[in-house]
Amino acid sequence: MKKNIAIIMGGYSSEVDISLKSGNVVYNHVDKEKYNPYRVHVLQEGWTVLDDENTEYPIDKNDFSFSRNGSKVIFDCVFNAIHGSPGENGTVLAYFDLIGLKHTSASFYQMALTFNKRDTLSVVKQYGIPAATSVYLNQGDAINLDAIIEKVGLPCFIKPNNAGSSFGISKAHTKEEMNPALEKAYAEDSEILIESFLDGTEVSVGVIQYKGKTKVLPITEIVTENDFFDYEAKYEGKSQEITPARISDDEEKRVREIAKKVYEILNMSGFSRSEYILVDGIPHFLEMNTVPGLTEESILPQQANEAGISLQALFSNAIETALKAS
Structure with missing residues (x-):
């Protein structure tokens, strides 16, 4: 009997449109011979299931089910x-x-x-993983720009501590550029991170x-056309994403070893x-x-394809791994 899979997409952040696009790709490529996939919009205005005609059915948050034509649909797994x-x-x-519903992500604590970013860095640095020098600020903290510059140098990156897709990130080249960058970061999050600029080759690796x-x-x-790998570079074609990376065998070995170590x-x-x-x-994390x-x-599907893993196989593996989890 085919399993019912809820593909949750949307969310409450600036990344909502990107998430909807990712979720629809999962829905289109998931193996429909093995699963009954459902698109589930998790939005500020409500949680709903959409059918192929875009008819909406409200989610019952008591057990994350929904009813259609008098029948209740229970999910076996959630694809996040x-x-x-x-x-x-x-x-x-x-x-x-x-509520005892399995999902494709790590545990909630690992995800949190x-x-x-700050807490992740504090953990990996304890294991000797190289990273940029950083300063952490809460909204309302007194800001001494001279002291920050003395620690991290210029240029530096100013970014929200809890945000993705490069929303709210700026690269400040001068002291005068820092306050506008701080305001931009605080518009996304009440916690920010200021990091030293690392001059080198940027790589991304999926584990x-x-x-x-x-x-x-x-x-x-x-390889970005912009000053750094910002939203425009990521999503509007202002970068090259070259897989496999043009790095030496020794560099590749180091990246692979550190990436696996950080995952573990x-x-x-x-x-x-x-x-x-x-x-x-x-490699600096x-x-x-x-x-x-x-x-x-997207980068991770590109990498999977290079490894000979199709989107259908990638998504099926995630679902099967979740279903088998204790």
Whole structure:
């Protein structure tokens, strides 16, 4: 009997449109011979299931079910395609754990941890993983720009602590550019991170659970036309994403080893895609995305394709891994 799969998409953050696109790609490519997929919009205005005619059915939050034509539909598993809140930060996953519904992501705590850039960095640095020098601020903190510059230098990156898709990120080249950048970051989050600029080759690498084992996917080199890999570069064609990356064998080995180590340090499961800057051949960890883009053009699907894994196989593996989880 085919399993009922809820593909949750949307969310409560600036990434809602990107998430809807990812979720629809999952819906279109999931194996319909094995599963009954349903598109579930999780939005501020409500949670609804959409059928192929875009008729909406409200979700019963008591058990995450819905009723159609007098019949109640119960889900066997949730495929998490929500970038940002409440999917990538773990909030909705805690709810699924409470009602006993399996899902394709890591546990809610691991998701919350990795969504918080500062906390993630504090963990990986304890294990000797190289990273940028950083300063952390809460909204309302006194700001001493001279002291910050003395610590992280210029140029520096100013970014929201809890946000994705490069929303709210700026690269400040001068002291005068820092206050506008701080305001931009605070518009996305009440916590921000200021990091030193790492001058090197940027790479992105997916690490997933595949057929019961941790698998490091082929590495992608990021070459942006802009000053850094911002929203425009990511989603509006202002970058090249070269898979496999044009790096040396030694650099590739180091990235693969560190990427797998970070995945295991953070006790991850499911999807992940992490960013690194290679400085003098040494990978420096930037951040981890635990609900990466899942469109045909997105980086992780590109890497899976390079590894010989189709979108259907990638999504089926995630569902099967979740269904078998204890």
